[in-house]
Amino acid sequence: MSDTTAGAVDRRRVTIAQVAKRAGVSTSAVSHVFNGRPNVSAATAARIRKAADDLNWRPNLASRKLSGNAGHSLGLVLARSRDTFQRDPFTMRLIAGLTEPLAAIGWSLSVTLVQADDEAAVYRQWWTEQRVDGFLLVDVRTDDPRIPMLQHLAAPAVMLGAPIPGSTVPAVTVGDADATESLLDHLGALGHRRIARVGDGPALAHTGARDARFTAAAARRGVDALVLGWRADAEDPVADLLARLDRATAIVLDGEAIAAEVIAHAPELGVRVPEDLSVVAWEDSWVSSIVRPSLTALDAPVEESARTAVALVERLVRGDEVDDAEVGGRALHVRGSTGPAPTTAATAP
Structure with missing residues (x-):
């Protein structure tokens, strides 16, 4: 059943003409802005982007492919400091793991570090300005504001981690x-x-x-x-x-x-x-x-998780129905930091 109520905008059917009307410009001006052409003033371009954002409009992927403007990019927005990012081996391994499956389908990876307060704005901007075709969500929170926002934008997205009850964003989980x-x-x-x-x-x-x-x-x-x-x-x-x-x-x-x-x-x-x-x-x-x-x-299994997530995002972009996926479990590597239990527990002085 549709959630669209009487008088509400059916966001999946918003057209470039509606965006142009809202911004008070021609459809060609809207096209020029979203195709990166420089013949529109900064003020007009900002008004057009705001109109598109208000209507949650984005150029149709199929049309972009026909015109040669398809981005074929997966967006990864990381809300963390540069210092934290540099000291995080898991994230570096994930990024490396994404490159091969993305290259195999002709996509690129768009990555940025942001402050938590700027996170939502980046998702909206990347989506409305057609910089990416879908998103990979990491560090998913129990009450994650990105999920309803991306659902509202109708932006394809896949999360790494435990599924969120009530969310339509598919999750790639590890069998732990x-x-x-x-x-x-x-x-x-x-x-x-x-x-x-x-x-x-x-x-x-x-x-x-x-x-x-x-x-x-x-x-x-x-x-x-x-x-x-x-x-x-x-x-x-x-x-x-x-x-x-x-x-x-x-x-x-x-x-x-x-x-x-x-x-x-x-x-x-x-x-x-x-x-x-x-x-x-x-x-x-x-x-x-x-x-x-x-x-x-x-x-x-970071690499397996990355391959699975890329495959799911690509299917979502094609319009396929996608379910949650589980990849293989973790393997325990025993090294020198574990040993026999002491007779008395240690605590800091």
Whole structure:
């Protein structure tokens, strides 16, 4: 059943003529603006873009292909600082993983870093100015404002992470149930009976799902599960975390970079890894192998996720119906940061 009510604009049928009428210009002027031609004044171009944005209008992809103006680009908007981006091995691996499947279908990748307050404006601008043909959403939040906005714009999009109830944006998820089981089996075999899971984003959709799987799997094994959050704004985040472990002898951290920070700094606070505290990362990359001790980590199928997401976006652009997809689970790589449980739990002094 259509959600369009009487008097409302059917956004999928808005025409270039309607945009031109709203902006008070000719259809050719609208065409010139969206084809990047320089013969329209800046003020008029701004008025045309606002009219298109108000109507959620975008040039038809098929028409763009016929005219040779198709962008064939996947948009990836990252709301994070440059420093955070540079220290995030997972995102760098994801970007690398996207390049091959995009190249195979003749698409490019458009990436930008933005402040959180500017995020919505970038999505709207890229879509209305036909810079991209679809979006890949990462760092999906439980109450993510991008999802209703993209649904309102009728922009093809796929998210990486847990599906959002009520959302029509398909999700590519990783089968993490077995990974949680194998991780707890590994730590259990080493004698750990109180284990902390440390999330780095309480608002992220995947955090709650991971917390639930972890606590349920721990309960089945008779293991005490402690769920904590990483406090990046603390004066010393590592010391703050160690002070809250409450006798836990092993920790599992969502972020690989954060896990590496714990390994590097904990000994300076009198906590040895793994003699006093075993450390595991929920992500894996080259970083895990160069820290000392090397980091036990779960290797996610990032490349498979990237290929799947690209295939789904391409199908959405063609007008196909698309469902959620699940890719293979994580593989546990045991390295030097996990060892036998100590007789007494370590805490920061």
